[in-house]
Amino acid sequence: MRTIKLGSSKLDVPVVAVGCMRINSLGKKEAESFVQTALENGANFFDHADLYGRGECEEIFADAVHMNDDVREKLILQSKCGIRPDVGTYDHSKEHIISSVDKILKRLKTDYLDVFLLHRPDALMEPEEVAEAFDTLHSAGKVKHFGVSNHNPMQMELLNKYMKQPIVANQLQLSITNTTMISSGINVNMENDAAVNRDGSVLDYSRLNDITIQPWSPFQYGFFEGVFLGNDKFPELNKMIDEVAEKYGVSNTTIAIAWLLRHPANMQPVIGTMNESRLIDCIKASEVHLSREEWYNLYRAAGNKLP
Template identity: 50%
Template sequence: MKLINVVNGPQNASAVILGCMRMPALSVEKAADMIRTASEEGINLFDHATCYGDGEAETRFGDAFPLTGLKREDVIIQSKCGLHFDRKEFDWSRDDILSSAEASLRRLKTDYLDVLLLHRPDLLFDPEEVAEAFDQLEKSGKVRCFGVSNVSPGQLELLKKYVRQPLVFNQLQFSLDQTQLIDGDMYLNNLTTDRSIIRDNGVLNYCRLHDITIQAWSPLQFGMFGGCFVDHPDFPDLNRVLGEMGEKYSISKAAVAIAWILRHPARMQAVAGTMNPDHLRDICAASKVSLTHQEWYQLYLASGKFLP
């Protein structure tokens, strides 16, 4: 497994992350097998959120982890807070951050989180309250590193004005279909396509400039939650090229798609959300290859883009 030394954050973190959103569908024993399989493949970072299964994902992981034989210090446990679909609001208030972190620790059956991310932005957030919560969590030893998810450069700057701790991650959507992180630069000043519209205020370049590691969520998805583009009939050209490169490198189409993300010099991580051990093994093979510059562009163009 390719490892990444995150600036100001976890060292030797796996390039592929296991996203645990779907873990409530597994029994405790199956969840333990999934965690163990991830570890055997070199994955050491496990991603959670308070909203995944209304906390059930964290609970299942917390119940399963003792069955794996793994040591707590050998894994990186990350969770996210702020989304409350039951209340129909996002909340980054001091009290909610603190109570959410405490609840995650109880469900995960651990004394500390390696990483806590603020999930999608609370439009009413007070950065001074966020700073107070982060300080309290760090001082108590309950959270070691902090970051965000789906947050723009302007919001990051506002947070950084008050928050003392480095913001080491930004979790953003990125896949061969969802390429808006990079399209704006490719089609800059081009009125012939709406791909020239910069939809995120240049967050990729901002993160690279400020040593914030991007974690790509839904790396095999089309649309926001449209499904997997691998072997999907709506993506014939992309699947043809994925298949050709898969044969060349003796890896699956899914692994080629993940390798495309890992090839980017921003040194991103990819969040794999599968709860199928065989599928996870296929995906992890992505770290064994490094696509060429030309192959990276070949895949980008096969996904429906063009050179301006």
């Protein structure tokens, strides 16, 4: 699979990341087969979070991949912390970050994470504490690279004021039907809803600062309201996707991911499917380069308008 550099780091990563949020829906043999299929197709970047299955997903993955030193060298592992459903808070305290990483490493049966992200912004975050936690984890060799998830530019700037390590990634919701970070840049100075800048120009900020955007829920519309592929709510979009898919001889799934990969920001979509066939279809998107006209046709077919 085609690779990119993750942010400003020297880490080469596949353009499609495998999200493991639903791996606990698979049986033991199914999980083993899924992980093996991913690796055989060049998808060796696996995204986790301590929130997923309350840690169970990380344990299942480690067992499914038969984690050992030789296997670990073939993997790129990313995980996240900061959401605490047990107490109903977000938590970016130094104590919680360090403790969470130690537990993540134990569940994944590894000594280090390639990438570690703060899952959602903590309103009570003290950036000095985060920086101290990152320094501790980095110097101990437990985390190689750091990033965030669902953060806006000023929140990243606040962290950057104290951090020694660069932010290499930011996970953000983005799909053909969830395009606010793109649409606000197209509708500059216009009196319409699409012109509302809801994220502080996070797309442009990320490009300017060499931060890789990792789109999550690339097939969802709304906030986990459902998938747009094959959905009667999006007839024009699905018609257009199917036409483009037929042209390239691929599935509609492939085109939905290819649309994200066509953007020059060099994004790395996080795929949440546990279906091996769909995973392969997502991976095929790395070889499909949509034309400018095709990209804009799909954008408009999703209900987005050009000013």
